[in-house]
Amino acid sequence: MKFTGTKDYVATEDLKIAVNAAVALERPLLVKGEPGTGKTELARQVANALGMRMIEWNVKSTTKAQQGLYEYDAVSRLRDSQLGDEKVQDVSNYIKKGKLWQAFEADEKVVLLIDEVDKADIEFPNDLLQELDRMEFHVYETGETIRAKHRPVVIITSNNEKELPDAFLRRCFFHYISFPDADTLAQIIKVHHPGIKDALLSTALTQFFDIREQPGLKKKPSTSEVIDWLKLLLAEDLSPEDLRRDGANALPKLHGALLKNEQDVQLFERLAFMARSKRG
Numbered sequence: 001m002k003f004t005g006t007k008d009y010v011a012t013e014d015l016k017i018a019v020n021a022a023v024a025l026e027r028p029l030l031v032k033g034e035p036g037t038g039k040t041e042l043a044r045q046v047a048n049a050l051g052m053r054m055i056e057w058n059v060k061s062t063t064k065a066q067q068g069l070y071e072y073d074a075v076s077r078l079r080d081s082q083l084g085d086e087k088v089q090d091v092s093n094y095i096k097k098g099k100l101w102q103a104f105e106a107d108e109k110v111v112l113l114i115d116e117v118d119k120a121d122i123e124f125p126n127d128l129l130q131e132l133d134r135m136e137f138h139v140y141e142t143g144e145t146i147r148a149k150h151r152p153v154v155i156i157t158s159n160n161e162k163e164l165p166d167a168f169l170r171r172c173f174f175h176y177i178s179f180p181d182a183d184t185l186a187q188i189i190k191v192h193h194p195g196i197k198d199a200l201l202s203t204a205l206t207q208f209f210d211i212r213e214q215p216g217l218k219k220k221p222s223t224s225e226v227i228d229w230l231k232l233l234l235a236e237d238l239s240p241e242d243l244r245r246d247g248a249n250a251l252p253k254l255h256g257a258l259l260k261n262e263q264d265v266q267l268f269e270r271l272a273f274m275a276r277s278k279r280g
Contacts, residue, residue, distance in 0.1 A: 001050055009038070009045040010180075010187045018175035019046055025173060028114075028132055028154035030164075033177035036222025038188075039157040042177075043113040046155065054111045055152075057099035063120045065127030068098040069137050069146075091141050100131060104148040112152040118161045125168035133171060180223065182209065192227050193234060203240035204230055207252055211259075216267055221258040229257040250275065 003019040005011035022029035031039045047054035057068055073094045081088045103112040117125055131137045135148035182205055189201060212220045232254045243253055250272035252258060259265050
């Protein structure tokens with residue numbers, strides 16, 4: 001059971017090694033990288049490649065670790081008891097299974113994605129240590145212990161927005177997805193836009209990397225954004241010549257797909273103004 005990438009996902013050699021090492025070690029794979037580098041999509045493609053179902057837990061700033069196990073709705077039970085509802089006799093009627101519970105009770109091996117773990121409170125990763133280590137947890141309301149029938153392949157993503165606890169990191173196999181180089185990015189784009197002409201792709205990528213490397217840029221455009229940008233260029237049937245920029249027009253064509261805040265747009269407008277001033 002080896003992950004070798006898929007026709008829809010260009011995986012570098014070191015990423016394939018990381019996925020297969022985590023599967024072999026039966027440890028969570030912690031994948032870090034800037035937003036838009038395909039971390040979440042990796043989990044979907046691993047599930048597809050290994051023929052597994054994926055269970056996805058999207059973490060938010062308000063998410064608590066307990067929600068991944070289960071939630072007990074005491075308020076509904078109290079209300080039903082006041083109404084004389086018979087189902088109050090069985091406390092399990094008021095327990096909502098979390099994503100870890102769903103993964104643990106699955107009859108087959110699944111991929112469990114814990115997406116953007118760094119969005120939650122700093123204690124969130126530590127609160128899951130025991131459950132991910134032992135692959136079991138206790139349900140206090142019913143007295144039962146839920147154990148994993150099959151140890152899931154756990155993939156955890158982080159946008160590197162905050163440091164994760166050392167105790168948590170020790171239990172994971174770690175991989176950082178670096179931003180792809182021009183050749184790898186060209187391969188990724190051809191997966192999404194197989195009919196793109198080499199001349200347009202080359203011109204667009206040169207321009208894209210020039211933008212990414214511009215000093216003072218607040219938010220560098222990502223892989224997903226260049227894919228969207230090229231989709232627009234193709235939809236508008238633009239040629240490589242249409243993309244040419246001069247000093248008077250430093251902003252790229254359809255720049256709203258690449259530049260996502262006003263400071264970065266203003267940066268390129270200032271560059272154009274300075275270029276015009278020099279010529280004048």
